[in-house]
Amino acid sequence: MRSIERHLTWWILGAAALGAALLGGVAYRVILFDLNATLDENLQAVALAVADHGSATVSGAPDPAARAGTVGAEIVVVEWTPQGQMTFSSDTRVALRFRDQAGLERQRLQGTDWDTYTVVRTGHVVQAAQRAQFQQEEAAEAAASLFLPFALVFGVAAVLLIVALRRGLAPLDRTAADVAARSANSLAPIDTTHLPREIAPLVLALNGLMQRQAESLQVRQRFVADAAHELRTPITALRLQLQLLQGAADDTSRQTAVGALRAGIDRAQHLVEQLLDLSRAEPGARPEPFRRLELAPLAQSAVTRFNDKAESRGIDLGARIDSPGALTGDAEQLRVLLDNLVGNALRFTPRDGVVDVVVAAADGCAVLRVIDDGPGIPAEARNQVFERFHRAPGVAPAHAGESGSGLGLAIVKAIAEAHGAQVTLHTGRQGRGLEVRVVFPPGQPAS
Numbered sequence: 001m002r003s004i005e006r007h008l009t010w011w012i013l014g015a016a017a018l019g020a021a022l023l024g025g026v027a028y029r030v031i032l033f034d035l036n037a038t039l040d041e042n043l044q045a046v047a048l049a050v051a052d053h054g055s056a057t058v059s060g061a062p063d064p065a066a067r068a069g070t071v072g073a074e075i076v077v078v079e080w081t082p083q084g085q086m087t088f089s090s091d092t093r094v095a096l097r098f099r100d101q102a103g104l105e106r107q108r109l110q111g112t113d114w115d116t117y118t119v120v121r122t123g124h125v126v127q128a129a130q131r132a133q134f135q136q137e138e139a140a141e142a143a144a145s146l147f148l149p150f151a152l153v154f155g156v157a158a159v160l161l162i163v164a165l166r167r168g169l170a171p172l173d174r175t176a177a178d179v180a181a182r183s184a185n186s187l188a189p190i191d192t193t194h195l196p197r198e199i200a201p202l203v204l205a206l207n208g209l210m211q212r213q214a215e216s217l218q219v220r221q222r223f224v225a226d227a228a229h230e231l232r233t234p235i236t237a238l239r240l241q242l243q244l245l246q247g248a249a250d251d252t253s254r255q256t257a258v259g260a261l262r263a264g265i266d267r268a269q270h271l272v273e274q275l276l277d278l279s280r281a282e283p284g285a286r287p288e289p290f291r292r293l294e295l296a297p298l299a300q301s302a303v304t305r306f307n308d309k310a311e312s313r314g315i316d317l318g319a320r321i322d323s324p325g326a327l328t329g330d331a332e333q334l335r336v337l338l339d340n341l342v343g344n345a346l347r348f349t350p351r352d353g354v355v356d357v358v359v360a361a362a363d364g365c366a367v368l369r370v371i372d373d374g375p376g377i378p379a380e381a382r383n384q385v386f387e388r389f390h391r392a393p394g395v396a397p398a399h400a401g402e403s404g405s406g407l408g409l410a411i412v413k414a415i416a417e418a419h420g421a422q423v424t425l426h427t428g429r430q431g432r433g434l435e436v437r438v439v440f441p442p443g444q445p446a447s
Helices: 004-053 132-145 147-180 200-246 251-281 295-312 331-348 408-418
Strands: 076-080 086-089 103-109 112-120 125-131 291-294 316-321 326-329 354-362 365-371 422-427 434-439
Touching (some): 004 103, 004 125, 004 147, 112 132, 200 251, 291 295, 291 331, 295 316, 331 354, 331 434
Antiparallel strands (some): 076 086, 291 326, 365 434
16 A cells, blocks of 8 residues: 655655755855866966066975975976976976966866966966866865765754654544544544644545435435335235235125225335435435436426326316426436426316416526416415425315325425425416426526
């Protein structure tokens, strides 16, 4: 497993070592430049002193015999006549070439470079020379003298960097220990009070993930609780109907029992489907990404799906499209919303009634309206009907054998809220029936 601490330590130490090497190289170049300038000025001073005072009186130009066995740092002085005849040399082993032009130059003598400074006077020419290698050796020696201090500073800095890095990563270790010590069911957020700014985004992201996991867990728990509570009654009814079928004495009784059993199975299936629809519409259910779509074709498709059922009950079901109803949403969830609204309208609308599905626009918002001729819902009970398994008191289905689960409007509200829409209940046409109105927000961005 890759260690962030070890990775950062190597990178920091490598960067520090590279910086130290670059600093040493720069120091060497600076020392060499300054030393060259100083030694060149020294050559010039010696040459001028000999030219002005004579070779015999200059302390910087010792006797040739004294210089004969010494090489390296010594300065060789040679005096010439203006015609190029040597009159004096502090070291006869160094055969400088005569120059009659004043100034600094470099001569290569017997494979060795010499820096030479020439002074021209009326009666003589003086040259002062020194090995060029001496300058590099002096610069290297000066730079090497800095190695030990550099090494000590680098070592101390490396120790401090490692200590600082470990102290800086300590909050991450504490956070990891906190998470590791939690139980599988603990989804409480991690404390971010004392976290460094660099680690806080990671912990906040983990907290967001745990919050979503908690919401998803609550959805599943609520679904299981609702299913266990609501399926108990239809399953009991199915068992009784099965017993009636088994005890039927003739074909007529048997057919009646089979019809009752089939109706019970249909009601149980409808309840299970609605429970699943409700669980998918919950905030933590992770719906599909929203896309740009139009409400009009979804409404027309819903009318087509329920057309046969409406005709069998003598209900005039139709769609009126005043606007395409452009919005951003999940087509499958909107299909479930429409099916619940149209299904509820048909369930409570009597024979020869009318159910209209209208798609319109208002203030840039897509508006869906489902209007029926049923008994409607009293104004004082309209807020409660959006609760799960709540049925409006005194309001019964208009057709025999119909029964609701009390989940339809709860599903509609959950889907509408997931789309940022507002769902409201109003009185239908001519003061009777019910209108369910869903207003979608304008310019909702896709996710």
